[in-house]
Amino acid sequence: MSINFLGSYSGIDQSTIDQLMAVEKRPLIQLSEKKTNTETQMSAWNDVRTRLTNLFDKIKALQNTETFSSKKTSGGESATLTVSKNTPEGTYDISVSQLATRGSVVGGAITAMTSVSGDSSTELGLTGKFSINAAEDGSGNVIEVTATDTVRTISDKINAISKESGVRSAIIDNRLVLTNVETGNAEIKLADLEGGTMRSDLGLDTSTGGAEIIPGKNAKFTVNGVDVERTSNSVNDVIEYTTINLTKMHAEGQSDSIVVSKDTSKVEEAVKGFVDQYNSTMNFITDKLKAGTPGETASRGTLAGDSSLIRLQSTLRSMVTSSIANENTSIGDISQLGVSTVDKFGQLSFDASKLNDALNEDPLIVQNFFNSKNAEGNEIGFVSRINGYIDSFSSTTGIIKGKTDSFDRTLKDINKQVESFNIRMERKEAYYVNMFAKLDTAMMQAESQMGWLTSQISSMTPTKK
Structure with missing residues (x-):
């Protein structure tokens, strides 16, 4: 068994070696700080990419023609309209005199079951076909x-072919009740087979x-004075590109007046969404570029002085507010639609009334400002200009990808340096332990030899009488 007496003679023990190693490991602190700074910058650029992607998603709605061609309805209780972009604008007076209902056959008591006081699980002992x-x-x-069939199994057999027959079955008070799947005055036809x-x-x-036969009814209603009869309460072939939904009957002489008009709210929401995300993105970039107070590292932005981020901020600010050459619209810049700069940092404000005025005057002109095509078939307009620039940063081949790849290579290099440095430190510590252990051994041997020499000298010295 080996016993370590490190420091027993020299006084240099493990704590002394730890102090020496702390000095040796100072470069590791610098590598750790460099790694932390690199990770922080990489994370900040990834956050920039996320915000640019969100900005792209917000503005993308302004490329969609549905955003500009939406219609809305107002009014309607007993009847409503489900509209599309092609629904003709106007007022529709709808009066419902009868709702569509399902026809049914309510079966009578089943003798084979009542004679034995049975229930829906009682075998009926009947054979035949219908x-x-x-x-x-x-x-x-x-x-x-x-x-061996029961009322329950017969009902199940009827329901198994309901898709083909158009009839569903239920058991009510131990009786079969057959009901049409669809509304309308269609008759349920039953026939015995094989006599x-x-x-x-x-x-x-x-x-x-x-x-008992309970006949179904067709829906009866009028649209702007035109009498209509249909088998369903949901009718899509009366007003072009529109579904009429009937929910209850009107009292005689009453009707619903439903107005179909342009729905500008989707455009307003899209523009507001873009403005809010733009302001959030620019605030974030400004925070990351803060120069901070001299001597106070904590107040300095993570990407302070980064030329790429400075260029992104400056160019985005310029592109949003500058004029656009677009032969398909008379709108020169977005300020004519209520979006304007409010401070030197490029923050935007939005006046929805200006946008709505422009939409009410000519929605196509507004749509073309945001997105249209030139004579060569290329997309032009506000959206394509902003998206093109955002894409140059956030795409898989963009500037941010190049930045993060560079950071990744730096981190891998730092990790290699740390690994190599730690191996050297392990060897250095082993060297110190070995060297000072040998020193202890040498001092022990020297002490032993000194003792022996002292005893020899003492033995040769004459004793005084």
Whole structure:
């Protein structure tokens, strides 16, 4: 077993070596600071890219023709309109005299079940076949009943072909109730097959009064005085590009007046969204470029003095407010649409009334300002100009990608330096331990030899009598 007596004779123990190593490791602190600064700058540029991407997403809505061609409705309770960009503007007076309902057949009591006081899980012992809404030649939609069938299994069989027959089944008070899937006055046609009496056995024979027929109704309403009848309460073939939704009947002589007009709110929301994101982005860039107070590192921006970021800030500010040469619009710059600069830092304000005035006068002129095509088929306008510049920074081949790649290479180099430096420090510490251990050994041996020499000298010295 080896025992370490480091420092026993020399007085140089592990704490002394730790102090020496602390001096040796000072360059590691510099590498750590460099790594932290690089990571901070890399993170800041990634944040810039995220904000530019958000700005791109906000302005992208102004490229969409739907944003400028949207319509809205006002008014309407018993009837409403689902409009599209092509819905003709105007006022539509709609009066609903009858809503569409579903026809049904309410079955009577089933003798095979009531005779044994059974329920929907009681086997009926019936056999036979019947059809529901069969084809003109009598084929299709056949329900086959076997002796082990119950009211529940027969109902399930009917529902299994409801897509083909257009009829659904429910069990109410142990009776079968058949209902049309769709609204309207379509009749539910039931027929016995192979000479059987299955309709009667199941309480569904409408010819003998065993079942009650509740006829369905078509919707009846007027649009601007024109009488209309349809099988559904949702009608999309009366007003072009529009769906009429009927919800309740009007009292006689009453109607809903529904106005269809331009919806400028989407354009307003898009412009406001762009202005808000632009201001947020510019505030962020300004904060990262702060020169700070001399001697106070904490007040200095992470990317202070970065020429690329300074250029981005300056160019964005100029591009947003400067004029655009666009033969497709009479609007020269965005200030004519209510967006203007409010301070020296490029912050924008938005007056929605100016935008709405321009939209009410001619929405196409506004749309063309933001996005249109020139004679060569190339996109021109405010959006394409801003997006093109943003893309030069935030794309996968843009300036920010080059920046972050450079930071990444620097971090990898620093990590290699740290790894190499730590290996050297391990060797250096081992060297110190070995050297001072040898010094202790040498001092121990010297002490031992000194003791031996002293004893020899003492033995040779005559004793006084």
